[in-house]
Amino acid sequence: MQNLVILGGGTAGTMIANKLRRRLSDDDWTITVVDRDDEHRYQPGFLFVPFEVYSHDKIVRSRQRSITEGVALVYDEVDRVSPDDDVVHLRSGRTLSYDYLVIATGTTPRPDQTPGMLGPEWRHSIFDFYTLDGAEALATALDSFDHGRLVVHIAEMPIKCPVAPLEFTFLAEAWLRARGLRDRVELAYVTPLDGAFTQPVASARLGHMLEERKVDVVTDFMVESIDPDRKVLVSYDEREVPFDLLVTVPVNMGADFVGRSGLGDELQYVTVDKHTLQHTTYDNVFAVGDASNIPASKAGSVAHFSVEILVRNFLEHVAGRPMTESFDGHANCFVESGDDKALLIDFNYDTEPLPGKYPIPLVGPLSLLEETRANHLGKLAFRHIYWNVLLPGFPVPLPAHMSMAGKRVPHTSTTSKET
Numbered sequence: 001m002q003n004l005v006i007l008g009g010g011t012a013g014t015m016i017a018n019k020l021r022r023r024l025s026d027d028d029w030t031i032t033v034v035d036r037d038d039e040h041r042y043q044p045g046f047l048f049v050p051f052e053v054y055s056h057d058k059i060v061r062s063r064q065r066s067i068t069e070g071v072a073l074v075y076d077e078v079d080r081v082s083p084d085d086d087v088v089h090l091r092s093g094r095t096l097s098y099d100y101l102v103i104a105t106g107t108t109p110r111p112d113q114t115p116g117m118l119g120p121e122w123r124h125s126i127f128d129f130y131t132l133d134g135a136e137a138l139a140t141a142l143d144s145f146d147h148g149r150l151v152v153h154i155a156e157m158p159i160k161c162p163v164a165p166l167e168f169t170f171l172a173e174a175w176l177r178a179r180g181l182r183d184r185v186e187l188a189y190v191t192p193l194d195g196a197f198t199q200p201v202a203s204a205r206l207g208h209m210l211e212e213r214k215v216d217v218v219t220d221f222m223v224e225s226i227d228p229d230r231k232v233l234v235s236y237d238e239r240e241v242p243f244d245l246l247v248t249v250p251v252n253m254g255a256d257f258v259g260r261s262g263l264g265d266e267l268q269y270v271t272v273d274k275h276t277l278q279h280t281t282y283d284n285v286f287a288v289g290d291a292s293n294i295p296a297s298k299a300g301s302v303a304h305f306s307v308e309i310l311v312r313n314f315l316e317h318v319a320g321r322p323m324t325e326s327f328d329g330h331a332n333c334f335v336e337s338g339d340d341k342a343l344l345i346d347f348n349y350d351t352e353p354l355p356g357k358y359p360i361p362l363v364g365p366l367s368l369l370e371e372t373r374a375n376h377l378g379k380l381a382f383r384h385i386y387w388n389v390l391l392p393g394f395p396v397p398l399p400a401h402m403s404m405a406g407k408r409v410p411h412t413s414t415t416s417k418e419t
């Protein structure tokens, strides 16, 4: 019998367990998933919680029910992996031996990494929306916020879903306008990047949208600390940004056990080959989703596309054949822009987000880098696709590799490929 152990039963861990269970015989393979609890959270839904669009029951389901029969689910905290002995140590003292290990423990917001963030103002005037309880607390705070300075802030890159803070800003602006409060609230967007986003064409487009909405953009801001008494963000170069209500995305880090086990980099992301997702030292260890150090966006779409590749490679690897599939860093993300509209971006390691149509060239129905109602409806429909198609591991008619079909390359693009 061969043992496959998957650490983390979130988006990537659930998809890969469900897909591999169908492909690996019950007689030859046991598959075990380890996670802390039975609550699978649909994280893209957290964005809408502060604006009371989604409630708890729309975005939380039983983890057990998302995982197919024939996969053992262990509720425990991973404490350490001994990769030289092929053993996982759990917090309870239990150990799990493996022949193959897939690490899918994601990334976690770490407010403890910025001095002053977890001080007396945490959940009073300082909030996050990257956790469900943070998003729920922020909903209450927003409800009574009717004037002052609302600052949306990113502590450090990389973060999961790098467009989510922009989406929050656009939604907050539209929400304040709808409530007749926009003139009473100053909005600021504070980022460590040199623009609204990481890539030139998208950054220019999204930066222009912030400008149109009269959002003050503060760039290259590397936060050193927060002074809770004066309610200011302080940067390493001694700039200060005052706030009345701070919505921050704290430093994101991989799981602590990755660091303790010597499997990761300085942010505790598992070091893997960016095309095969195989660990750089241990041939029987793979990482998928936000937990890995691949230079792609940390996003559910990346988890989905890379799981497709990893499943095919894994089956070749365990059959003793060379792995022939190569992940290209494909990501696509809807960007909510308020007023029931959204943009869509589609990109990979080599190609930045470009304008055009998706998934069918010239037709769409989705538009790249353009605000449309169809994109917004796509974003809302995605929740149903997530629970009913993606998580169970059913095939989705979208290729895992990015396609240039339907994309236009503007002169300003740094993209190496052309349509």
Ligand SMILES: Cc1cc2nc3c(=O)[nH]c(=O)nc-3n(C[C@H](O)[C@H](O)[C@H](O)COP(=O)(O)OP(=O)(O)OC[C@H]3O[C@@H](n4cnc5c(N)ncnc54)[C@H](O)[C@@H]3O)c2cc1C
Pocket (backbone or CB within 6 Å): 007, 008, 009, 010, 011, 012, 013, 034, 035, 036, 037, 042, 043, 044, 045, 046, 047, 076, 077, 078, 079, 104, 105, 106, 107, 129, 130, 131, 160, 161, 164, 255, 257, 288, 289, 290, 291, 298, 299, 300, 301, 302, 303, 332, 333, 334
């Ligand atoms: C506000 C927000 C909006 C987002 N919007 C989008 C979007 O629009 N589109 C998109 O593609 N992506 C979006 N994402 C990102 C997406 O949710 C993640 O990229 C995706 O969930 C990553 O999947 P994962 O399996 O790698 O990690 P997760 O789904 O986070 O799963 C990791 C699992 O590991 C478990 N775990 C961690 N450490 C341990 C341990 N020590 N012991 C046991 N278990 C452990 C956790 O409990 C968790 O269940 C958004 C995220 C947020 C926060």
